[in-house]
Amino acid sequence: MTAELVRGQNHPLPQSRLEIRVTSERPVIAGATLNDQDGRMREEGWIAHPAQPQLPGLEVSRQAAAEHRLAVDLDALPESVHCVNVLLALPAGAGGPVRFGELAPPFVTVTGLDGAGVANCTLTGLDAESAVLALELYRRQGGWKVRAVGQGYAGGLSAMLADQGLGRAQELAATINEAVAAGRDRSVAPPPPRTDGERSREAAVGAAGSVAASAPDSGAGVAGAGDAPISYRHPGRATTPPSGPPPSVPSSPGTSAAPGRTPAAASATPGSPGSPGSPEPGPHVPVAGDANGWSMDERLYNQIWDMFEDLARTVAAYRSAVDFAESRMEQELDKVLSDPRTRVGPAADAARGEARTKQARLVEQAREVLDRDLGQLSAEAEVVEPALPPAYARWDNPVWHGYRPPLETPMAMRLGDLALPESAGLRIPMLVRLPLERGLWIDSGRSGTSGSSSPGPAAASVVSSDELRRLAAETATAVAARLAAVHPAGDFTLHVIDPAGSASAALAPLVESGVLPEPPAAGAAGVSTVLEQLTRRVDLVQMAVRSRATDALPADLDTAEQLLVVHDFPHGFDDRAVTQLRYLADEGPSVGVHLMMVADLEDARAYGPVLSPLWRALLRITPVPDDHLADPWVGHHWTYEPPLVPPGSQVLTQVLGQVASERARRTHEAEG
Structure with a gap:
């Protein structure tokens, strides 16, 4: 059960790896400072902020947003750190509110990596403040606790940093606001650079969702007249293989894509597949562990979830395109049959033949895209399966022949395999989290x-x-x-x-x-x-x-x-x-x-x-x-x-x- 805290209340933290979620009515900057046993920052490098989002055991968002997820690994913090302060501030010069009193109170919650709530607090009582120290995680008698703070600063971000013991607080506050204003290292849009193979793969997954809309004489498409085509692209796939520490925030299955982003918008990006003058994309080279995570087991876990969702979405796109083709053909046949003058005769036969030809062409196009997607996923599965640890592997995997009892419990276990009728033999491991829920x-x-x-x-x-x-x-x-x-x-x-x-x-x-x-x-x-x-x-x-x-x-x-x-x-x-x-x-x-x-x-x-x-x-x-x-x-x-x-x-x-x-x-x- 999640503990609801008010100012000054504390609650023990049952685990060391946590996620701090922030929800605000308008975009805010989220940061965190590392403090010693006296509650002071020893140096400027002891703060994670949009221009420097990662520290050992800590990662914050790279931009201002209405929702944030901060990753914390208490075991990875330096031994000299006794307190972690979570800071929120309104961006300067953004044309929005200049004080928290104009907004609904921000809400902060601490969860485990599985999303289970530990403690939360609502930052009430704010008025002229434009920055607030939301909560603190602190050591106490060999363990860690969380305390709701809610201390606001009318002097803004610089005043709050100065109170943390930083000498160059005003300069750092300016650096943070400049990074936010410039949109440095945005995590959603515009997207980070893709390799040719990755662009090909994402386009293949997304193209199935727009086959009906882009095919000749296909009418309004699956989404209806005037709507953007439905995108079935997986929004949480890793863009490049992880290169080691510092670790990145694990991606959660089902993460939402950028609002309003569609395959059509993506195809207009220079150099993307289908844009004028773009090079022919090369084949995607799959890599085991090609996902976000704190360890290889977690990267493989997230990669398997990504593969599952990729398969779900590409099959959904194929079925949607087939359904549209059938519906379109029925509409055209009904139009022929509804007019007594065209119901029989050579013209009627030609109209029926043309409708069936269009339907077959649309289905064939959708199948080509599906086969391409399945080929990519099958190639990835052939790389991932041999790399799986025993907990994720089938019983026929050779990894079991070198089995040794583990020293710690894994985050998940394979409970079988999942497949769809269209998946052509491709099976995705069905993983369940441990301990069993x-x-x-x-x-x-x-x-x-x-x-x-x-x-x-x-x-x-x-x-x-x-x-x-x-x-x-x-x-x-x-x-x-x-x-x-x-x-x-x-x-x-x-x-x-x-x-x-x-x-x-x-x-x-x-x-x-x-x-x-x-x-x-x-x-x-x-x-x-x-x-x-x-x-x-x-x-x-x-x-x-x-x-x-x-x-x-x-x-x-x-x-x-x-x-x-x-x-x-x-x-x-x-x-x-x-x-x-x-x-x-x-x-x-x-x-x-x-x-x-x-x-x-x-x-x-x-x-x-x-x-x-x-x-x-x-x-x-x-x-x-x-x-x-x-x-x-x-x-x-x-x-x-x-x-x-x-x-x-x-x-x-x-x-x-x-x-x-x-x-x-x-x-x-x-x-x-």
Whole structure:
């Protein structure tokens, strides 16, 4: 829950890597100063501002804007820094407001990199001030806290910098305002320089969105008469491969493009594809890690998200162009049929032929652009896949043969693959953030709650019920094994409930390797014991967190991340057990207890609507390919492919053996 602070209030920071988001009615300058234990800046280089946006552990915006996102890595700050002050100022000479009293109060919030709010404050009470010290992050007893400040300065930016201890405050304030006025290093428009290959790639993605509008006799285009053509270009792609420190702000999937920027506007830029006199663009050379991020894992994570959105948008553009071509042909045919004089005869046949020819030409043009985009993405996938770390890689990736238990938990894990019917074999890794924000439901039945109106490409109807249950159990084992493998030894504990022992064959790798510390719980008594243990853990940790007394937890409490795998639900569950399971699904993820269920929805219908909230709380995945997952951007139904181990492969046994061996070694060292 996000803490709402007023002036003077503070709140502990639970993590070191943060994002500070600023929202204002009008564009403001955002900056940050580094201060020592006396609250003073030691030198002019201790401030990040539009003309110098990066410092170790700190990055601010390069321009004035109504919304800012400042990146902070507290662990990367110099040891002599004890305080980080976030500053806001109205640009000088911009023709806008000259004091904050003319505007709605600015709003500042501190979040984690996943967007979860930590604390926020509204900077009220400002009047004649044109600069304000919004908040401060400061060290306290080995940790970091945030305090809402809201101190305004009627003397503006120079007065605020002077109060921070800077001798040349007026000169630096002038430098900052000049940088903003000149639009130096704008991050959105005009765009930074592109290489020929990158321009070709962006034009290919964007061209599909304007095929209908630019084709001969295509009428008003998809957007309607007088509208600019719809742009499906991905707005957040990296422009050049990262070159190392200082790190840049991670790009968030779905970042908005510059307002009003369209492919037509882009094509008018000198030297862009399609402009007069521009050179023929060369092929784009893909690079693994070609995205923004603080580490290679984060760059790969962002790159995979970018590829996913690129594929979503280029397919959306293709489908839109095809729909337009069909609609245009129907309109022209209706026009022919509506006039009795032209309904029959050679003229009617010629009109029909011409309408179908136009439709075929538009579809062919759209397909050419789609094929070009798919070729670029396929080339990128061929480079990215071999470079993926184990957490992101398929089980058939050779990286698993050199697997060693990690020293820290990665930011995400591969949960399968995603594809579209038009993607011609191209599969995008489906990554989920760690720790899991919601539980998983592996659907072992034929029904489920798919959002798709059409069956998947490998519909469950061609697989027997027994085979579906076997595949579901194997999928659960593969996912559980991957979770165990990507966590450091001792940081992950697995529990399994298998009331009737029907999944014993699929669970054998977990049991035989020792990664599953206790045999699967069987029967009603086993179900009750495991659920009581995990429910108690959730209760104790929640109380300790609320009372800020985590050091008072019982010594025998396992504080590692927990995963409970439930097979063949609801067999072996009574009403009390079902209630406990719902409680774990709702409350467990926030305190490190996660749920994975292997169940057939039809089997659970006997419990009535009481289980509906449980199914809605879980992410449904399937043991066979199915097109039940929809993206929030354009609404495609993606075909999900489960992360099964290749038949006959021993990779799962080898990896689990190393996980168990490392855990035993660390346990022995701790006891010795």
